[in-house]
Amino acid sequence: MSVDLAPSFAIVGHPNEGKSSVVSTLAEDDSVRITPYPGETVSCQHFPVLLDGSVVLRFVDTPGFQSPRATLAWLKEHEAPDMLSAFVRAHEHDSEFRGECELFRPLIEGSGIIFVADASRPLRPVDRAEIEILRMTGIPRMAILNNKDETTEYLKSWREELRKYFNSVRVFNAHRVTYAQRIALLESLKGIDQEGEEALTRVIEAFALDWQRRMKLSAEIICDLIRQCTTCRITKRLPDGADTRTVLSELEVLYRQEISRIEREAHQAIKKLFKHNIFDYRMPEQSIAAHDLFHRKTWRVLGLGPLQLAAAGAAAGTTIGLGIDAATAGISFGVFALGGSLVGAGSALVGGKRMARARIRGPKIGGVQLSGSIGGMQVEVGPNTALQFPYVVLDRALIFSAHAINWAHGKRGGKKGREAEVSPKGYIASLGKNQRDVAGRYFHALRQGKDDLIQNTRRAMADMIAEVLSMISKGELSQGDPSDQQE
DSSP states (O other): OOSSSSOEEEEEESTTSSHHHHHHHHHTOTTSOOOSSTTOOOSOEEEEEEETTEEEEEEEEOOOOSSHHHHHHHHHHTOSTTHHHHHHHHHTTOGGGHHHHHHHHHHHTTOEEEEEEOTTSOOOHHHHHHHHHHHHHOOOEEEEEOOSSSOOTTHHHHHHHHTTTOSEEEEOOTTTOOHHHHHHHHHHHHTTOHHHHHHHHHHHHHHHHHHHHHHHHHHHHHHHHHHHHHHOOEEEEOOTTOOHHHHHHHHHHHHHHHHHHHHHHHHHHHHHHTTOOSSOOOOOTTSGGGSOTTOHHHHHHSSOOHHHHHHHHHHTTOOOOOOOOSOOTTSSTTSOOOOSOOTTTTTOOSSSSOOSOEEEESSOBTTBOOOSOTTOOEEEEOOOOOTHHHHHHHHHHHHHHHHHHHOOTTOOTTSOSGGGGOOSSBSGGGSOHHHHHHHHHHHHHHHHTOHHHHHHHHHHHHHHHHHHHHHHHTTOOOOBOGGGOOO
16 A cells, blocks of 8 residues: 555556556546557556545556566566566666556555456456566555456456455446446455555545535535526517517527526536536437427426326416327427416416417507506516426436436547436436425425525425435436326
């Protein structure tokens, strides 16, 4: 282990086995250079893990072994406690052993070993030479089997061989690993060396506290997002002779753009909390959250099911008819129609083009009673009063957050990986009744527009969202189908 107070681990192995991806994922650092070409890492690069401005853990990305069999032969001839230092002194100017000299340096300085191997291929003599070198060091060590494809044919033989020489062996796909799996790997590191156990215990405890902090901050961001979206309105004063329909169409476009901007900025803030900073992070195409908020499929899939929404409306003092809408000229897009009255919820229907009220303020024109004075007519679009609207916004935020939480930093955009498993469904309909009631009270307070009521319900809302995000990060809550939730 490192003489520094922060535990340090060198990531070692053959070139192009996924070492840099493992470093990037463990350190939550997407600035680590990752390419499909072997030999890209030519010198050691240190990646500290910081919490509250302090370094709590270090990972060292090392070059791959260059001449392992020749290195092993030399070490066997010069076996001694300081043989790594002796090797570096003897070969530091020899290009044949440049990789070995570089990767031995952090080991000499006290780093533990994390050996990375691609178990989707068979063991080779060169692999056995690398394994024997690491055994000879006597340094506490873990082996990671980082399959680069789905092949498991050779996994058993790799495990059997590595267990002879390593304190711990784990399968760890750096492109698909979740937060919970990262913590499980750190827990395993505690067992490879008793001297480092206490320090790693402190690190894991600090990670847990930091994770709770991220959950709470994400929840606050989502609460703000919903409030901004549900209160958003766009107004424009009508010039003399202006065509009202044209102005309304223009305002509708502006309204949608503003809602999209609010949502995008909130999602970016969540993304940053989980340290996704470098590459172009996008939702996978098959995720419902990749669609526009006003897309008909979004409103068909996300939010509450009809009976759930009726219950939420009743709790909010709103009467909702439940006629199933087969074709409503693009208004509800097959979700359901609202019949009867919408007491306290305006006249906005669910989904589609009529997602916000449009009002014209000014003199009486064409038989329509308007308010205001001559020459002062004003058009306003918003706010959105559809009961389903905040549930859809929340659902999309939860889906995005789930993806950000479980997007491995060692993965880069444009590759197949975990996103292929993303469900095209949402989370809201799978929540418990108490959780949905908390959301309903907050949404009702937002519709009332009373600051004291909003503040009184916001704390419970933020706590509920943080709880849901924590469940998602632990794999305790899956995306479900609203149509299956007919309470």
